[in-house]
Amino acid sequence: MTDRAVRNLGNLRKSASTARVLNLLRVWRDHGDSDGWRQAPLFRNTLLNRALLLKHRLRRDEVDRFRVRRTVATKIILPIDDGDLRVGGRYVFVNQIGFDRILEESFGMSPGHPDRRILALIDDLPGLDPFLLREQLRRHGHTPDACYFNVSEADLAAMAAFVAAEIAPLVDLSLGPDCDLEASSPVARLTTKIMSNSAGEDMSALGETLLLEPHEYDEGVFCWKGFLYYKWSLQAIAGQIGGVMDSLRRVRPSGRVDAEQMAAISRARDNVRRRILLTCEATAGMLRVYDSAFQGLAAEGRPMAFRDFLKDAPVLFSRLGERLGALQHIVSFWTYRMAPGRPAPDADELIDILSDFDLSLAGQERPARAALAA
Known part of the structure; x- marks a missing residue:
């Protein structure tokens, strides 16, 4: 990796989840001893579950690594030294040419490995926002432990309040005149449905x-x-x-x-x-x-x-x-x-x-x- 890439990688060591970065190494350091991390991992493969995932805007000399035109790719980085990210790391782009072979050689993962599907779901997203990443995985039947998603209860509550205000005009159209007003307010119920x-x-x-x-x-x-x-x-x-x-x-x-x-x-x-x-x-x-x-x-x-x-x-x-x-x-x-x-x-x-x-x-x-x- 270039010096510039090394410096940028070193800057990730204090971050776990952002719109562009998912630092699974940091998640492992902070939660590796917890039951949740062990029992409900994001990835089954140990190496992959301690990697760094980045949404990377492809440079001109990188676009030919893919068979289809794209501008943003998901980069998997394996740090050379877990204790010092400034040393840099080896990386591969999800779905680049020869990706299955690289997964087999570097991670011991066959094309049918369950983690391959999770990588595809992550690659489908435009970013790594914790809220949307969690929702993407959950709607496809995968529910990793909450330690992988830096989403606080306060943020979830604020998001729910925002959604409720946004969709209030749709309540009558969506739920109809027969909605049960005793259980909860129609707006709250529709908000719950949208966010689930x-x-x-x-x-x-x-x-x-x-x-x-x-x-x-x-x-x-x-x-x-x-x-x-x-x-x-x-x-x-x-x-x-x-x-x-x-x-x-x-x-x-x-x-x-x-x-x-x-x-x-x-x-x-x-x-x-x-x-x-x-x-x-x-x-x-x-x-x-x-x-x-x-x-x-x-x-x-x-x-x-x-x-x-x-x-x-x-x-x-x-x-x-x-x-x-x-x-x-x-x-x-x-x-x-x-x-x-x-x-x-x-x-x-x-x-x-x-x-x-x-x-x-x-x-x-x-x-x-x-x-x-x-």
């Missing part, structure tokens, strides 16, 4: 109303849940984006800086700030697509608008996840790196960080309607 893995089955009447095939509706409901989660997540980081933008504008590297380095930093900083703004606009535009479709269903008597949204939801969900994941990565990493008391980065490190941010945002700033053509 049985939403597709429990709300199948809505799918029939929208003339969707069961598989289209099931996938659409999961992506609908994803849109609600991403909308909530964007609200959570919206207030931090401005601070990061301002910090990026003001940051100065430590130590000696030559004219070429300063010019490179200035160009990269301006480009990253511009792309952050455009990506925020594109993300908000995609959420407006959902808002308009839901408004048509719940308030304007146009259910086909929401039907079209659910059919397109998997593509939109993937693009939205990539965009929000890029923004979350920038906010979380920059906040961590520039925390009070930490030394300012030197010129080389600052250029590396800005280059990583620029790569994360590349292509994410396209207008919302372009997502369906991507």
Whole structure:
């Protein structure tokens, strides 16, 4: 691995779960002695269950590792030294050419191994957000211990409250006039259905109303849940984006800086700030697509608008996840790196960080309607 990759890997050692990283090595260190970790592992393979998984934006020299065109891949990293991630590690991309052979040679896993299916489910997601990762696995019958998902009860409660406020207009349409008001409020019950893995089955009447095939509706409901989660997540980081933008504008590297380095930093900083703004606009535009479709269903008597949204939801969900994941990565990493008391980065490190941010945002700033053509 390059020096830049080693430095980035070392920065992961204190993190367990983020929008872009799932640090199973950290989970093992923190919970390896617990019954939950031993009895309900994410992966059965010991090596894989202590690896690092990253959602990685492919560089130009990496896209030919795959038979189909893609921009983001799931990278599995096996640290060379569990005690010092700065040493680096060996890595492989999920579903790259020769992936089955590599799994056999490096992990001793045959193509039919159960962990192969779990990797495919994870690879299908645009990011590694703990909430959506848990839901993706759960709806396919896999329920690892809660230690693998950094989702607090407070976050779950906040998400539930947000969903309840969002879907309140749909209660009468979904549950009908015969709902049991004694058990709980209709809004609370519908919220529970949406946030559970049985939403597709429990709300199948809505799918029939929208003339969707069961598989289209099931996938659409999961992506609908994803849109609600991403909308909530964007609200959570919206207030931090401005601070990061301002910090990026003001940051100065430590130590000696030559004219070429300063010019490179200035160009990269301006480009990253511009792309952050455009990506925020594109993300908000995609959420407006959902808002308009839901408004048509719940308030304007146009259910086909929401039907079209659910059919397109998997593509939109993937693009939205990539965009929000890029923004979350920038906010979380920059906040961590520039925390009070930490030394300012030197010129080389600052250029590396800005280059990583620029790569994360590349292509994410396209207008919302372009997502369906991507």
